[in-house]
Amino acid sequence: MFKNRLKNDKGRKLCFSYKVLSFYVAIITLSVFITACVERTNKYAEDYEYVWNLLESNYPYFSYIENEGIDIEDVKERYRDEVINIEDEESFAEVLSRMFDELGGLDHLSVVDNYIYIGYWSVLNSGGFGNERIDTAFRKRLTSKKLAPRYSLQNSKELDVNWEDMYPQVEIQYIEDINTLLLKIPSFSQDLIDRDKDVLVKAFADYPKTENVIFDISGNSGGSDKYWIENLVEPFGGSYEQKSILYFKESDLTEEYLGNDMLSDIASLENVPKCVLELNLDKYIDNRLSVSGETKIKSNCKDIKKWVLISGNTYSSADSFAKFCKDTNWACLVGDSTGGAGGGITPVLELLPNSGLLVRFAIDVVIDDDKLNVVEGTSPDIQCIKNETTLDKCIEQIRQDSQAGL
Template identity: 25%
Template sequence: MKPDAKKKVEFFFICALVVLVISFFAFSIYLSKKEENGEFSFNSFKSGFISFEDCIADYEAFWDFIYTEYPFTEVCERKGADLKKIKDEGHKKIEYSAPIDSQNSYISFYAKLCEDITSRYFTGHLYPVSMRDYEYGMASSDSYFKLYDVDLMNSFYSAKPYYTVNSLIGSGARMVKADIKIIEEGKIAYVRIDSFRKRGYAKEYVQYKKDMKKFFLDTEKYKHIIIDVSHNGGGSVECYDSDILSYNNIGRNIRQKIYFLCSKNKYTELNPSFKNNQIDIKEVPNIKNANTKKNTIALYEEDAASFQELSPGYAPPKDRRYWLLISGKTASAADRLAGLCKASGFATLVGSNTGGLGHNGFYSPIHMMLPKSGLLIKFDLLYGLNSEGYCTDEFGTAPDIYNLPDKDALETCLEEIQKLESRD
């Protein structure tokens, strides 16, 4: 090829390339303008298990639920959550990443969203239903299933989605376990339980039942029993009712009356307590401390420990003292235990205020379903109050004895026992 001809080819090639680049940028600007006007979305070129439009529909449904049916929005805001900012930032994340490619990514997005809304306290048990919860708890129908598209729900969880919880409550312990220690032979015994998770009759729960029964038999004549749930984030109430309280409920009348507030919505209307246990809000003790405008309907429930004979002739000392160690990591079923012990006088509470979540009703938590994906969000539908009338999920259950300066709950408890013994 002659030099002049070669130069002409190069010139035309460069011109064509320049035209293509200019056209590309011009078209991109054009599409961006279209996207701003809602006439086009770059996300339409992506593929995923759920479309961009359905992601947005789910997101709007979630926030409508937060503002109208989730009873703890005021608590979350008082704990520092800027809900408008969280919502706007979440919307931007969807615009950037949708359509989301997998159920794993989707459930993780909502887990982080619930973390942000509750400042990682998961107030009112607000977090996505995990695969484990789905398999264990959703196997049988309940009255709330009429609110779900069950086929869509099953389709979502058929992918076995997974996420991790970044929580400020509990210890992260997976299953119930009793760690036993004799502090003073013949007098002071201690058991630490960091979880009440039992998963049916899993082998860990079977072992725990054996260990707790043996613990109470071996310490029958001990005067002081210390039960440490200061790192217990909850689980099943059976772990304390059947295996702690029932063995020691001889003439003690371990019971409490719990008060709640709520609004009228499609979830509360299916709740048995909403149907049967409504009372005048003026009947709620210390109602002035409840601090909610959203929840104006008052209810109550009665909670009581069961009874079973540990063994024929089992007779602990009549002056036996029970001590329950608590902290801000004590939550859910462990918080419910704390409230029951405090209300009945069964045990003296030592430590710091619990993390709450244990006084939001027998039938909590329940679930709401995102309408386009089938993802379930767990939540408590009642705004539970502690004995002082404050929201339990905000203030927790207060101890009878707060930690001494520079001492933990066990050290404080042992000092209190020493004081009592010195008086006798």
């Protein structure tokens, strides 16, 4: 009996030891799981807070958004709750994209995808943005080792990407009875500058009797200002200067992209637009664009009337072209107000430190006639009426001018 009791005691001890071991294994497993969940949650939650700190310090449109009836704090809290359950980069990018859309997506507020990423490299490898500080800031982010896997390029090697196939050719028509050349330009992409550089000159050579030229950018969502400067304006010759004031929030990011030497205090301005004061902006720069070139068109350029067709789909650098035409009287705008977002510096990039996602947004505010360009766009000189196409309106105006001897 004693032996049996000893045997039972030994069994109980082994059983107890096994239970203790199982308990510790369970605790360790649970701890590892919780740690992994916390790390995963913190990774995206921290980036979420980073995004909001970034926007609140730099993005200039929150006051306008609130005045439009959007409860920014509500948006912030609702999407914060979603981020807690995020498990991967793509889901996080999707949540941010929906949040930016709900905020209105004003002035390029968005998550950068790989197409845009490659496009930025194309700009940098073709001479850059025309500002050394901006180029440096972009390269710093585009070459970061923290970049998310969605971005396929992480250095400054030459790109082997054929973007020409992504955009249709410029459509050319000639309306013979009014001696009018029509060019429909679908994009101002940086990668199309060389492809399209001789299109205008060749078209005038093919139609030497041209008296009017119509540039249809009503469906053009932008690209690079270099496209329209080099391919559309410069071939006509002459010199033009466009002046404007760009407004900013004072911040470290603004300083990094522009430098304090370029920025001045808004308090030094005599007349500050009301909408600038409402946005609580405190810095500005004098912005100047000078365009000049030798005439490349054989016919008498001075006598050729230039027209530009615009619509609400005319956006970004296409809006910049429309704004240039209006400010310098280079061409007559026909159609409806553009979608805006032109006339300023290129939207800035920022890298989210944990997920490696890139977000972009404008830090400058462009004002036209005391109104926000990104909201109101660039207005036409000749407005279309209901059920009237921009082209029909322009042709009608050309016929009227011809009959009036103008």
